[in-house]
Amino acid sequence: xxxxxxxxxxxxxxxxxxxxxxxxxxxxxxxxxxxxxxxxxxxxxxxxxxxxxxxxxxxxxxxxxxxxxxxxxxxxx
Amino acid sequence: xxxxxxxxxxxxxxxxxxxxxxxxxxxxxxxxxxxxxxxxxxxxxxxxxxxxxxxxxxxxxxxxxxxxxxxxxxxxx
Numbered sequence: 331x332x333x334x335x336x337x338x339x340x341x342x343x344x345x346x347x348x349x350x351x352x353x354x355x356x357x358x359x360x361x362x363x364x365x366x367x368x369x370x371x372x373x374x375x376x377x378x379x380x381x382x383x384x385x386x387x388x389x390x391x392x393x394x395x396x397x398x399x400x401x402x403x404x405x406x407x
Numbered sequence: 408x409x410x411x412x413x414x415x416x417x418x419x420x421x422x423x424x425x426x427x428x429x430x431x432x433x434x435x436x437x438x439x440x441x442x443x444x445x446x447x448x449x450x451x452x453x454x455x456x457x458x459x460x461x462x463x464x465x466x467x468x469x470x471x472x473x474x475x476x477x478x479x480x481x482x483x484x
Contacts, residue, residue, distance in 0.1 A: 334431065346469065350465050350467070353465070354411065354431070354436075354463075354465060386431075388427050388431060389430075392427050394428075394474060395473065395475075396472065397470075397471060397472050398472075
């Protein structure tokens with residue numbers, strides 16, 4: 331299976347969701363990207379349709395926005 | 408692994424998220440409950456902390472609200 335990508339920004343909601351996602355789909359099946367630390371990935375995330383973090387982009391390209399930590403605009407600011 | 412529970416209300420956002428979740432965590436690992444059809448489960452969902460659907464309640468009891476289809480209040484109404 332292709333990997334999903336989990337985008338987050340280090341917020342408590344993000345960390346909690348990350349743990350859940352890793353437990354559910356398996357650590358080997360998900361790449362984790364911290365867009366607060368790796369800011370070059372903010373545009374990649376946006377281009378994938380990510381509007382807020384935490385979010386999971388599935389191998390089929392769908393975006394699952396999980397709970398609500400921060401909007402992409404807030405991470406940029 | 409204990410099963411997760413996916414609550415939804417039949418909305419397009421719910422159906423799309425359901426497909427993604429089933430693909431990601433495996434059909435055998437998730438119980439799917441349509442609270443629009445099985446209204447007795449609305450209270451169960453609320454008591455688990457579900458505020459909107461679609462939502463996934465993990466085996467550890469955490470609630471992942473995924474995208475946004477409908478608030479529980481709207482499903483009740």
